[in-house]
Amino acid sequence: MTEHEDHDYFGQVERELRHAIRTGERLDSGRRPRFRGVATRPFGRLGFAFAGVTAASIVAAVVLFTVGLGADTQQAFAGWKPVPTRPAKGQRSAAEQSCRSTLSSLGQLEHRGASKVAIPKTHEAEALERLERVARSKVPPARRWKTVAVDTRGPYTLSLLFDGHRQAECFTGPSRSGHRFGTAGVDSYSRAPAPAAGEIGDFVGGVTTIGGAKGSYTFAVGRIGAGVRGVTLLLADGRQIVTTTAKGWYLAWWPGRSHATGAEVRTANGTRRVHPNFP
Amino acid sequence: MRSLADDSELIAATLAGDEDAFALLYRRHLPVVLRWCLHQTGNAELAADLAAEVFAQALVSARRYNSEQGELLAWLLGIARNKLRESRRRGRIESGARKRLHFEALPLQDADIERVEELASLDEEVMRLVADLPEEQRLALLHRVVEERSYRQMASQLRCSEAVVRQRVSRGLKTLRAQVKER
Numbered sequence: 001m002t003e004h005e006d007h008d009y010f011g012q013v014e015r016e017l018r019h020a021i022r023t024g025e026r027l028d029s030g031r032r033p034r035f036r037g038v039a040t041r042p043f044g045r046l047g048f049a050f051a052g053v054t055a056a057s058i059v060a061a062v063v064l065f066t067v068g069l070g071a072d073t074q075q076a077f078a079g080w081k082p083v084p085t086r087p088a089k090g091q092r093s094a095a096e097q098s099c100r101s102t103l104s105s106l107g108q109l110e111h112r113g114a115s116k117v118a119i120p121k122t123h124e125a126e127a128l129e130r131l132e133r134v135a136r137s138k139v140p141p142a143r144r145w146k147t148v149a150v151d152t153r154g155p156y157t158l159s160l161l162f163d164g165h166r167q168a169e170c171f172t173g174p175s176r177s178g179h180r181f182g183t184a185g186v187d188s189y190s191r192a193p194a195p196a197a198g199e200i201g202d203f204v205g206g207v208t209t210i211g212g213a214k215g216s217y218t219f220a221v222g223r224i225g226a227g228v229r230g231v232t233l234l235l236a237d238g239r240q241i242v243t244t245t246a247k248g249w250y251l252a253w254w255p256g257r258s259h260a261t262g263a264e265v266r267t268a269n270g271t272r273r274v275h276p277n278f279p
Numbered sequence: 280m281r282s283l284a285d286d287s288e289l290i291a292a293t294l295a296g297d298e299d300a301f302a303l304l305y306r307r308h309l310p311v312v313l314r315w316c317l318h319q320t321g322n323a324e325l326a327a328d329l330a331a332e333v334f335a336q337a338l339v340s341a342r343r344y345n346s347e348q349g350e351l352l353a354w355l356l357g358i359a360r361n362k363l364r365e366s367r368r369r370g371r372i373e374s375g376a377r378k379r380l381h382f383e384a385l386p387l388q389d390a391d392i393e394r395v396e397e398l399a400s401l402d403e404e405v406m407r408l409v410a411d412l413p414e415e416q417r418l419a420l421l422h423r424v425v426e427e428r429s430y431r432q433m434a435s436q437l438r439c440s441e442a443v444v445r446q447r448v449s450r451g452l453k454t455l456r457a458q459v460k461e462r
Contacts, residue, residue, distance in 0.1 A: 009391035018298040020380040
C-alpha cells in the first residue's frame with residue numbers, strides 16, 4: 001500500500017486506523033469489571049424461571065447496576081428483567097405473529113423489487129440498494145421459519161428461528177408510545193461445529209437501536225455444548241444477564257450498548273467462568 | 280523481525296500505541312476479511328465498506344481480544360458477521376466504529392473496486408503454498424504481494440540489498456508457479 005497510497009481506499013483506511021492509534025482516543029478500555037459473588041456449586045434445576053436465592057441476589061445486583069444506565073434507557077425498555085421471566089398470557093403467540101409478519105414483509109419487499117425500498121439519496125444509494133437486494137433475496141418465505149427458542153423478559157420477547165439454512169432473531173415489545181414494535185434480523189446459519197460438551201461458543205449478536213440512541217439494546221445469541229444447563233453473561237458495565245437456554249442455544253438481550261466480557265457456564269459439575277472472544 | 284510477530288504480539292504492541300503493528304495486522308488479514316465480505320454481500324463496494332468497518336471495530340475492541348480463546352482471524356470474522364447482520368437490519372453498512380474513531384468519509388474509485396477483487400482473490404490455497412516456501416522467499420513474497428511494500432522498504436526491513444529482495448521475490452514466485460502447475 002505504498003506506491004499508490006495517496007489515493008487508494010485501503011491505504012486511506014490504514015491511515016485512518018493509524019491516526020486513531022496515535023490519538024489513542026475512543027478505544028474500549030477492556031477492563032473487566034469486578035463481579036459480585038456468584039454461586040459455583042451445581043444447581044439442581046435452573047429452568048428459565050431461575051428461582052431462588054442466587055437469582056434474587058443477581059437480580060438485586062443487576063438492578064443496582066441498571067440504575068446507572070440513565071432514565072432514558074430505563075424508560076425505553078421499562079419492565080426489562082436481567083433474568084428470563086414467564087411470558088404473560090398471549091405474549092408468545094403475539095410475538096410469533098409479529099415476527100412472522102415482519103419476516104413475511106421482508107419477503108414481500110423482495111418480490112416488489114428493491115426500487116420500492118426507501119434508501120438515502122447519496123452517492124452510496126446504488127450500493128445500498130444492492131445490499132438491500134442481497135439481504136432480502138436471502139429471506140425465505142415466512143412459513144418456513146421454525147421457532148427454536150424464545151426469551152421473554154417482562155413484556156419483551158426475543159425469538160430465535162431457523163429455516164434450515166438461515167437464522168433470524170425477532171424482537172418485539174411495547175414502545176414508549178404505547179404501540180408494539182417488531183424488528184427482525186436474518187443471517188446465514190453458522191455451519192461451525194457445535195461446541196464441545198460443557199462449552200459455549202459461536203456467539204453472534206450486536207447492538208441494535210430502536211427509535212434513536214435512547215432505544216439501544218444489545219442482543220446475544222450463541223450455541224451451547226451438551227450438558228450446559230445455564231449461561232449467565234457478564235457485561236463490561238457489571239451487569240449479569242441470565243440467558244435463556246434451549247435446544248443447543250442461549251439467547252438474551254439487555255438495554256444499552258455494554259458488551260459481554262465473559263460468561264458463567266453452569267453444568268452438572270458446577271459453574272465456571274469463561275472469557276470467549278465475544279466479537 | 281516485526282513481520283514474524285504473531286497476531287497476539289501485534290495486538291499487544293497496538294495497545295501500547297504502535298501503529299505499525301496494527302497496520303501489519305490490517306494488511307495481513309485484509310484479504311481474507313475482504314473475501315468474506317465480498318462473498319457475503321456480492322458487491323465490491325459494500326465489501327470494501329464493510330471490511331473498513333470491521334478493522335475499525337477491531338481496533339476499538341482490541342483490548343477485548345484474548346489470543347488464548349482463538350485466532351485473531353476468527354475474531355475478525357465474528358466482528359464481520361455481526362456488522363453485516365446489523366447492516367442488513369438497518370439497510371446500510373454499519374459505520375459506528377468508524378464514526379467513533381472519527382474516520383473521514385472515504386470515497387471508492389474504480390481502481391479501489393479492482394483492488395477489492397485483487398485482494399479477495401488471494402486464494403487460500405495459494406497462501407498455503409506460500410507458507411511452505413523457504414522462509415526468506417516467503418517473507419519477501421508476503422511483503423511484496425500481500426503488504427505491497429516497495430523493494431526499497433523491503434530491503435531496509437529485511438536488511439539486505441534491493442537486488443537480493445527482488446531475487447527472493449522472483450524465486451518465490453517461480454516456485455509457486457511450478458507448484459500450481461503441478462496441481
